[in-house]
Amino acid sequence: MLTKAVIISIGDEILYGQTLDTNAHWLSGELNKFGIYVKKRHTISDTRKEILCTLREAEEGVEIILITGGLGPTSDDLTKPCLLEYFDTYLERDENVLNHIIKIFTARGRQVTEVNKAQADIPVNGEAIPNVLGTAPGIWIERNEKVFISMPGVPYEMQRMMTDTILPRLSKKYVKRGLIHRMIRTIGIHESNLADMIRDWEAGLPKEIKLAYLPGKGSVRLRLTAKGEDTDHLQKLMQDEINKVLPTIEKFVYGFEDEEIEEAIGRILMERKMSLSIAESCTGGYLSHKITAVPGSSQWYKGGLIPYSNELKNEQLQVSLEMLKKHGAVSEPIVLTLAENIRKAFHTDIGVSVSGIAGPTGGTKEKPVGTVWIGYSEQDKRAAKKFLFTKDRMLNIQYTATAALDMIRINLAKN
């Protein structure tokens, strides 16, 4: 039997659209990795009525109820009083938690007030879940073969609590791996073209396997999902199907499972002991940011330049003013020169450049908003490609970064 969970996010700031609920997203991903199916997610306000109603409704048909938010020390944090009411129980102070709170406050040189101490009060039918990064402990309550877990809304506190305590306990308690996911990650091909290419394979998939297309900004992930009892059999079935489809789409596959395109490129560059530098204009730092978000990227990424103005393109990367005047900054000769000159100036094996019109202004009839040129340079190889993306500034920045990373991937594949 598949273990099912429900997630309840409590917080007016979420319903007001002021805070993006990344907690429910993160929890969904982690539970799925452990083979736990998230049946539904609720986002509710910090009121007694909503919390109690939702608890009642949510626990139907699931084994695990996860709650985030409303655990702070202030009076508008209602989760704990609601749990008391829901389970008809009362609080008892947990000495371990109390000592932890006192320790944290002392380290910060602050007085422990009665309000702070009250955070150590735990419903007697439950137990405290340690919060190593904060003062509000989680709460673990079991009733009728179901587990109710209440956690703080601060993302890193919640995540640490899940990783250290909750997920290990849940995976011990429930059968693992009734739900299996595999992910094939593609780039540089549109969802509908990909669907055309693999139509026959998709039609022939065994009934245990469900396929989904997850389009991103310039990339598409193919998700295979299998539910069932015999997980070894399912794993083999999935791998067989992946092996079958790969030759058809190989050109567009850059990796599997969790690997992002920037991680895949880092992996290849590390293997080949090659280094990279970037001159990015219209992406304004986003491309370098994606790359440097990868831990250890300093081993293969040497640095970048953001020549946002034409003056800097000329002074910092020796693009001649005549050339800029003749072709415009968004053109093939300019990105080729930028890529070559950043490679030479920064002493790297590869130089990549990006120049485009992100919008909302700056477009012309010949070069409308969304026009982007990307350049690539190695000592004995050069390439440039033109793209036309959208009318939206942020989308253009994101699409361009993905396309530049894909350009690196494609040219590395030619070596």
Add this chain to the structure above:
Amino acid sequence: MLTKAVIISIGDEILYGQTLDTNAHWLSGELNKFGIYVKKRHTISDTRKEILCTLREAEEGVEIILITGGLGPTSDDLTKPCLLEYFDTYLERDENVLNHIIKIFTARGRQVTEVNKAQADIPVNGEAIPNVLGTAPGIWIERNEKVFISMPGVPYEMQRMMTDTILPRLSKKYVKRGLIHRMIRTIGIHESNLADMIRDWEAGLPKEIKLAYLPGKGSVRLRLTAKGEDTDHLQKLMQDEINKVLPTIEKFVYGFEDEEIEEAIGRILMERKMSLSIAESCTGGYLSHKITAVPGSSQWYKGGLIPYSNELKNEQLQVSLEMLKKHGAVSEPIVLTLAENIRKAFHTDIGVSVSGIAGPTGGTKEKPVGTVWIGYSEQDKRAAKKFLFTKDRMLNIQYTATAALDMIRINLAKN
């Protein structure tokens, strides 16, 4: 009476934690701006049973039911069949929508199949909502004084549909502004210290006004919310309270409502006709990205350099190797030199620099992971400040960017 809405997000990819549900977040924010209160959000899987059950449950106690997802042309898109079943109705082809679909396919040079044409089929008890950016129209159905709105899950299609058609219609149909928000945006002060500073003011707030602290990465937003009938009165009440508290916290307030710190800085630099350049090491492009995400930032942001390696710090920004050896790259003299030299090299009024240990590796006993130095340089002014953030790479990058922007704000305030 307050107009209430509920949001239903349909999609297995959300429940699997593979796609972050930004739609529900965006919708919440927009509805709130129009004074519509989002009572609850549901995230459910693409199954007939879940969709029908949730519709039934969701429409209780609200006037507006918004649904995203499950409107595509493929067989796993179940929203339309479920709406037919829920309202016991049938489909009729909408000629306007059909023409729009044919136009889009023709422009892309693709054949219109029967599956594509079927996207023009709309429940007879409802009407089509134009989708200028895609082929799946939205659906607007009214029953018992309630509006049911079904939209595609593609964010930019949904957003355009809301902005062009749905929000104007909703605001005409329902009383506007039963719910008012004001936001005071602070930076460079911890939530608990801020709370201490304004304790008396908070205690004296009129009962119509609710206060909430919304902490971000290095910033805290203070949200004032008022619900009631007489919105003019509430507006005045709110403004009075804001005027009362401002003198106490002025030093930390950079703006109001939707304004981000990078927009606030851009506003000031434009007013003063000043320009900015950045040398960022540990943030790896993120700081420049935040700045260049602001439309029109090219008017005051000239460019940046990401000297990720020490070699580049030396060659590109003339930081001497002796200095690097003596003090280490993460130090006061280095960030002061970087800030001054980027300002000079890029011919800007202000130069800012960032150097730190983002982690997970690279920390030492003297300079643990999370240690960051930020430098600031104007022709007749210079400053540097040390920070100690977290053990987490992404958090450190985000906190550093915020702190650097705050450093610019503080130094501009001194002029």
